Amino acid sequence: MLLEINQLFFSYSPEKELFRNLNLKIERGRIIALAGESGCGKSTLLNLIYGLLDWEKGEIIFDGKPIYGPKKNIVPGESEMKLVAQNYDLMPYATVSDNVGKFISNINLQEKKHKVLELLKVVGLEQYANVLPKYLSGGQQQRVAIARALSVMPKLLLLDEPFSNLDYSRKIELREKLFNYVKEKNISLIISTHEIQEVMPWLDQIIVLQEGRLIQNDSPRDIFTNPYNAYVAKLFGEVNVFSDEEKSAFGVFKNFWYPHEIKISQSGKDAQILESRFAGNHYWNKALVSGKELIMYTDTQISGAVKVDFID
Numbered sequence: 001m002l003l004e005i006n007q008l009f010f011s012y013s014p015e016k017e018l019f020r021n022l023n024l025k026i027e028r029g030r031i032i033a034l035a036g037e038s039g040c041g042k043s044t045l046l047n048l049i050y051g052l053l054d055w056e057k058g059e060i061i062f063d064g065k066p067i068y069g070p071k072k073n074i075v076p077g078e079s080e081m082k083l084v085a086q087n088y089d090l091m092p093y094a095t096v097s098d099n100v101g102k103f104i105s106n107i108n109l110q111e112k113k114h115k116v117l118e119l120l121k122v123v124g125l126e127q128y129a130n131v132l133p134k135y136l137s138g139g140q141q142q143r144v145a146i147a148r149a150l151s152v153m154p155k156l157l158l159l160d161e162p163f164s165n166l167d168y169s170r171k172i173e174l175r176e177k178l179f180n181y182v183k184e185k186n187i188s189l190i191i192s193t194h195e196i197q198e199v200m201p202w203l204d205q206i207i208v209l210q211e212g213r214l215i216q217n218d219s220p221r222d223i224f225t226n227p228y229n230a231y232v233a234k235l236f237g238e239v240n241v242f243s244d245e246e247k248s249a250f251g252v253f254k255n256f257w258y259p260h261e262i263k264i265s266q267s268g269k270d271a272q273i274l275e276s277r278f279a280g281n282h283y284w285n286k287a288l289v290s291g292k293e294l295i296m297y298t299d300t301q302i303s304g305a306v307k308v309d310f311i312d
């Protein structure tokens with residue numbers, strides 16, 4: 001086991017407990033997303049794992065050794081664990097290359113140069129090697145910090161919202177290179193994100209927090225097909241939520257239906273299409289079915305009276 005959190009209690013203030021008896025086990029070599037809406041405790045948990053905060057009760061065991069908060073002031077060695085927080089903490093008067101190479105030994109300068117270039121390629125910043133961080137955008141600075149963290153080949157890399165400052169095309173490029181790199185080098189990765197859809201193809205595991213409670217911890221497929229509650233289902237985008245009463249009234253077998261699971265059919269329930277809008281890869285439709293508004297996606301624009309089926 002790479003990381004074990006046992007019966008952890010933590011709060012920023014006595015009135016408001018954040019983590020109450022949090023338990024978590026993480027195996028080596030995995031790419032894990034820590035998901036949940038803003039304020040659920042993702043950054044705090046990463047900071048606790050990295051030993052930046054003191055907790056009240058419980059233990060965090062990393063690679064067989066206990067982690068302590070700043071009071072005991074024992075931080076893991078550089079090569080063990082790295083955190084890239086939302087402030088990137090770059091050296092302002094050193095170039096991008098020097099920042100990335102900060103933790104790489106100077107014994108073999110040729111090798112160091114080669115390694116820095118390799119890392120800059122992973123984060124797509126090879127053209128910026130000689131630029132100072134202040135001339136970079138927030139998203140670029142974040143990528144320099146990620147490259148620097150990768151340079152020490154940590155056993156565990158913690159990334160707090162690594163793609164939050166990137167436009168879509170950069171995000172797509174970075175996520176693939178980054179995830180392939182960590183897998184190749186056997187670096188375990190935990191990233192916090194509220195855009196789970198965008199990283200899903202690379203994830204081995206998703207951990208969902210809701211107001212400091214760990215409510216689901218499973219493979220992406222299991223969480224997507226069997227979300228614990230509406231909060232979890234909504235992490236994957238739009239979803240139609242049926243109460244238990246609605247579920248039996250509609251004769252459907254589950255509470256959460258994604259828009260692509262409601263399909264136009266020959267037989268099925270009567271539906272009135274209220275809106276049908278072009279959404280790029282599909283049409284986004286709002287349908288009225290037995291008095292309930294449902295969102296469904298279709299390949300073509302639809303209107304009027306149709307019939308729909310629920311097919312997962």
Ligand SMILES: Nc1ncnc2c1ncn2[C@@H]1O[C@H](COP(=O)(O)OP(=O)(O)OP(=O)(O)O)[C@@H](O)[C@H]1O
Pocket residue numbers: 012013018036037038039040041042043044045192194
């Ligand atoms: N330094 C602090 N002092 C007091 N309360 C804090 C502090 N940092 C965070 N909190 C509170 O703790 C809770 C968890 O915050 P945290 O930043 O861990 O959430 P998050 O899931 O990472 O959110 P986001 O996705 O917006 O970064 C929130 O209610 C937040 O207001």
